[in-house]
Amino acid sequence: MSKAILYDATLCIGCLQCEEGCAKQNKLRYDEGVAAEKKTSDHKFTYVAVKPNDKFMRRLCMHCVDPTCVSACPVGALKKTANGPVVYEEDRCMGCRYCMVACPFGIPKYEWSKALPGVRKCILCPDRKDTACAEACPTGATISGERDTLLAEAHKRLSENPSAYVNHIYGETEVGGTSVLQLSSIPFSEFGLPSNLGTKPLPYLTADVIHQIPRVATVGWAMLGGIWWITNRRNHVASNESDKTNEAKKEE
Amino acid sequence: MRLPKITFWKTLFVIILGFGAYATYLRFFKGLGASTNLSDAMPWGLWVGFDCLGGIMLTAGGFTLMATVYVFNLEKFRSIARPALLTAFLGYLLEIGAVMFDLGRPYRIWHPLVMWNPRSPMFIVGWCVMLYSGIMALEFAPTVLEKLRLVKPQTIEKPLRFVRALQAPLVILGVVVAIVHQSALGTFYVLVPGKLHPLWYSSLLPVLFFVSSVAAGIAMTLFESGMSSRHFEHALEKPLIDALGRVLLIALVVYGVLRLQDLTRLGAWPQALHLTNVAGLFWLEIAMSIAIPIALLSFKAVRENPQRLYVVAIVTVLGFVVNRLNIAVTGMEQWAGVTYVPKWSEVSVTLMMISIGIMLFGLAVKYLPVFTHEPSLRGA
Numbered sequence A: 001m002s003k004a005i006l007y008d009a010t011l012c013i014g015c016l017q018c019e020e021g022c023a024k025q026n027k028l029r030y031d032e033g034v035a036a037e038k039k040t041s042d043h044k045f046t047y048v049a050v051k052p053n054d055k056f057m058r059r060l061c062m063h064c065v066d067p068t069c070v071s072a073c074p075v076g077a078l079k080k081t082a083n084g085p086v087v088y089e090e091d092r093c094m095g096c097r098y099c100m101v102a103c104p105f106g107i108p109k110y111e112w113s114k115a116l117p118g119v120r121k122c123i124l125c126p127d128r129k130d131t132a133c134a135e136a137c138p139t140g141a142t143i144s145g146e147r148d149t150l151l152a153e154a155h156k157r158l159s160e161n162p163s164a165y166v167n168h169i170y171g172e173t174e175v176g177g178t179s180v181l182q183l184s185s186i187p188f189s190e191f192g193l194p195s196n197l198g199t200k201p202l203p204y205l206t207a208d209v210i211h212q213i214p215r216v217a218t219v220g221w222a223m224l225g226g227i228w229w230i231t232n233r234r235n236h237v238a239s240n241e242s243d244k245t246n247e248a249k250k251e252e
Numbered sequence B: 001m002r003l004p005k006i007t008f009w010k011t012l013f014v015i016i017l018g019f020g021a022y023a024t025y026l027r028f029f030k031g032l033g034a035s036t037n038l039s040d041a042m043p044w045g046l047w048v049g050f051d052c053l054g055g056i057m058l059t060a061g062g063f064t065l066m067a068t069v070y071v072f073n074l075e076k077f078r079s080i081a082r083p084a085l086l087t088a089f090l091g092y093l094l095e096i097g098a099v100m101f102d103l104g105r106p107y108r109i110w111h112p113l114v115m116w117n118p119r120s121p122m123f124i125v126g127w128c129v130m131l132y133s134g135i136m137a138l139e140f141a142p143t144v145l146e147k148l149r150l151v152k153p154q155t156i157e158k159p160l161r162f163v164r165a166l167q168a169p170l171v172i173l174g175v176v177v178a179i180v181h182q183s184a185l186g187t188f189y190v191l192v193p194g195k196l197h198p199l200w201y202s203s204l205l206p207v208l209f210f211v212s213s214v215a216a217g218i219a220m221t222l223f224e225s226g227m228s229s230r231h232f233e234h235a236l237e238k239p240l241i242d243a244l245g246r247v248l249l250i251a252l253v254v255y256g257v258l259r260l261q262d263l264t265r266l267g268a269w270p271q272a273l274h275l276t277n278v279a280g281l282f283w284l285e286i287a288m289s290i291a292i293p294i295a296l297l298s299f300k301a302v303r304e305n306p307q308r309l310y311v312v313a314i315v316t317v318l319g320f321v322v323n324r325l326n327i328a329v330t331g332m333e334q335w336a337g338v339t340y341v342p343k344w345s346e347v348s349v350t351l352m353m354i355s356i357g358i359m360l361f362g363l364a365v366k367y368l369p370v371f372t373h374e375p376s377l378r379g380a
Helices: A017-025 A032-036 A068-072 A098-102 A132-136 A147-160 A203-210 A213-251 B008-030 B046-057 B060-070 B075-102 B121-149 B153-190 B205-232 B238-265 B277-297 B306-336 B344-367
Strands: A003-008 A047-051 A055-059 A078-080 A086-088 A142-146 A180-183
Touching: A003 A147, A017 A032, A017 A047, A017 A132, A068 A078, A068 A098, A068 A203, A132 A142, A142 A147, A147 A180, A203 B121, A203 B153, A213 B153, B008 B344, B046 B075, B046 B153, B046 B205, B046 B306, B046 B344, B060 B075, B060 B153, B060 B205, B075 B121, B075 B205, B075 B238, B075 B344, B121 B153, B153 B205, B205 B238, B205 B277, B205 B306, B205 B344, B238 B277, B238 B306, B277 B306
Parallel strands: A003 A180
Antiparallel strands: A003 A142, A047 A055, A078 A086
């Protein structure tokens, strides 16, 4: 099974219940001040972006099928679990923050004010059947379930009511697909969701380079070893030759 | 009791250490938020861009010259190999020190040893730093043992002969690790095609990082030998300096062709024509790391004059530092939507690292046979 979220912005009324439910689930403070913050941070893992004419868009970790952050993490602190969520093991993390640099959505956030900080982000409520945000949503704009089922549902909504949506399911193919799927009536880029990501997972970019290392190293060592042998041999021969000529000179 | 002479450089050194000490206190007791201008939008700044990317780049003279002398057996360069190795070794030690400031949980720096993720360039970098630091410790061992032999000839003779016999295999092992390390630093950014500005993003970044490190490393070696002849009274023979100038020119031309052709391949040039800070810093980098040094070095009158060569070396080193900072900071700012300027405490820590490096280099040159090979031959 693979847990996922489908967010349909056309059903969203911007009540922010998802934000509050998320905060409660993750034991984070939630008040008017936090509700007004329009970005994810170490104390807010999801927010509802608002555009004129009551256009909304939830932002949260996309839980990529092949996550860039997971491939970037040198110690395997970030992991894609078999059932969907990208989770974080703080005990392993050494705080290099490469995940933050790597994430194409800019999702992982850092506890900058702490002396012993960690990375914070949505982890898709791995211990619950339905995510806290989906459970809190009063209109069904956010629902959680199987990715395949939700993807089929999204396609159904698009074909049944094409005029209500831009013809795109954000997360179906972005960087190889994500476990958060989104529908909207206005372009996703207006909410800051990158539109230039392509359909290939990003980790192959670095994996291709890293796969070269064994070959480069073997060839490098063999070449340097060979050159060393040749230059040594040449010196050896040269010194032998000069010994001979010296001896010959002496005999004369 | 004789008091040490107070000079301009010593005063500056004490001031830098003072600020550095306070910045260190801020970093470790108040956290990264209080001691840096880093943010969720710009999680990497001066410490990664200068201390890690730039610092490691400037150590490349070490593996280049060790290979030249021990593998290619070009005897002419022998007297510069040890100073270059010393720089590289100190550079790695200081980089480990700087990483301890930058990591959120520095006491877990050993985690990559036991918690593996070989898909991560950061994992590769961690291993290369540890492996190559160990290899360089052994490469540098003869220099220390030669000094100790003066005190205890019998006990030292055997281990000295042992590490000397190991030199060439160690150098061969180390050169490859160092090259993998240099390219892995460039590989960091191969992962962020949508984030790094098109004037710097390229799938060739690993190669560009390696080639530029060789050029920057040679320039750094020239800069140091110039500085050593001014402040530590160790001048190099002129033919050697001339040769290094020629090698630097070749390395710069190779890098320049690669970099400029890559920009053409990726169609990035139009980006350079906007009237923005980003384009300005791009042109500053191209001027200082490619155009100016190549133009100047093509004159024999510059190449064969140690004073002028020293100036060109400084320009080149700074040019490549601008390149690394452009990649770590300038090129990432547009996506981040913020401007990052390092906090005074970040600058203080970096200056402190540089000062400690210069001090350790000076001490090593003073007490160890770094510039003089085989001190025993001089009848000590």
